[in-house]
Amino acid sequence: MSFFNKLKNRMLKTSSKIEEGLEQLTGSETAITETAKASPTPAAKPGLVARLTGAIGSGRQFDDALLESLEELLIQSDMGVETALRVAANIAEGRMGKRVTTEELKRLLAEEVARIMTPVAKPLPLYPTKPQVVLVVGVNGSGKTTTIGKLASQFRAAGKSVIIAAGDTFRAAAVEQLQVWGQRAGVPVLTAPEGSDPASLAFDAMSRAQAEGADLLLIDTAGRLQNRADLMEELAKIVRVIRKKDPEAPHNTLLVLDATTGQNALLQVETFRKLADVSGLIMTKLDGTAKGGVLVALADRFGLPIHAIGVGEQIDDLAPFDPRDFARALVGLDG
Numbered sequence: 001m002s003f004f005n006k007l008k009n010r011m012l013k014t015s016s017k018i019e020e021g022l023e024q025l026t027g028s029e030t031a032i033t034e035t036a037k038a039s040p041t042p043a044a045k046p047g048l049v050a051r052l053t054g055a056i057g058s059g060r061q062f063d064d065a066l067l068e069s070l071e072e073l074l075i076q077s078d079m080g081v082e083t084a085l086r087v088a089a090n091i092a093e094g095r096m097g098k099r100v101t102t103e104e105l106k107r108l109l110a111e112e113v114a115r116i117m118t119p120v121a122k123p124l125p126l127y128p129t130k131p132q133v134v135l136v137v138g139v140n141g142s143g144k145t146t147t148i149g150k151l152a153s154q155f156r157a158a159g160k161s162v163i164i165a166a167g168d169t170f171r172a173a174a175v176e177q178l179q180v181w182g183q184r185a186g187v188p189v190l191t192a193p194e195g196s197d198p199a200s201l202a203f204d205a206m207s208r209a210q211a212e213g214a215d216l217l218l219i220d221t222a223g224r225l226q227n228r229a230d231l232m233e234e235l236a237k238i239v240r241v242i243r244k245k246d247p248e249a250p251h252n253t254l255l256v257l258d259a260t261t262g263q264n265a266l267l268q269v270e271t272f273r274k275l276a277d278v279s280g281l282i283m284t285k286l287d288g289t290a291k292g293g294v295l296v297a298l299a300d301r302f303g304l305p306i307h308a309i310g311v312g313e314q315i316d317d318l319a320p321f322d323p324r325d326f327a328r329a330l331v332g333l334d335g
Helices: 003-013 017-023 029-037 049-057 064-076 079-094 102-120 144-157 174-184 198-212 225-245 264-275 292-301 323-331
Strands: 130-138 162-165 214-218 252-258 280-284 304-311 318-320
Touching: 064 079, 064 130, 079 102, 079 292, 102 292, 130 144, 130 225, 144 162, 144 174, 144 214, 144 225, 144 280, 144 304, 144 318, 162 174, 162 198, 198 214, 198 225, 214 323, 225 264, 252 264, 264 292
Parallel strands: 130 214, 130 252, 162 214, 252 280, 280 304
Antiparallel strands: 304 318
């Protein structure tokens, strides 16, 4: 199965929140009700725009009521108020009073989402510097540790030599998880006793990566946001010690976000940009949420590069972010 089909199937089958919004779309045109009468047996739930356009049927006039319903739908998909209003207004421009069909509305929404997302869709940049130091940050439970394992495995499969530093020394489970991924990928995972100084581990990892000529050093970090001051000092100390080895390090600081947190992802970006010099985003767990629209809000508000998205636990469930595929999956269009 292609990643697009996986993305489309997994995003849409769990998008109950979006679907509820679609069902609430307005008006006296009750094609949804008529469809329900004609089809008494339960059918598979359609995707983002399917019920909206079901209500529209073969076409209805684009009026203020439809515009308002579209805005509400996008807000409920966690696109955020500002982004949702802008997207809906751009779709409505030049179309008020005209009839719009199911496929037209889907296509227009997909095009608008892709337009917003295209400027931020950038692969993780690879530099000739050895080792390229990648600091990975994010709250506990965001999928950060798994993402590091997947990245390491994918880079290793691409012929890069990789070292992982298990810098979340306060969570034994995170260290164990990285060790499992390291064994799978044939990538060394450097650890330290539980509760050890993460900066000391990062320094040792940097020394080894330099000595071995490794291409990439991936450093996991803690994500205890309830202790922001401690975390800020911890991250700052890691950066200070690795800069003793390379004044330009870290070369990337990746923030891993959990899509199921919805609008809270925006707060996490704001927080981690204060704690660390975030250079790019990776969004995980798009298969388990009705809140995929938050990725559009992130792109619209922050403009940070989105390097990859995840839709599952397997290694190939993390893939480079493709704005067109994401937009079409979000609205339920075929590839």
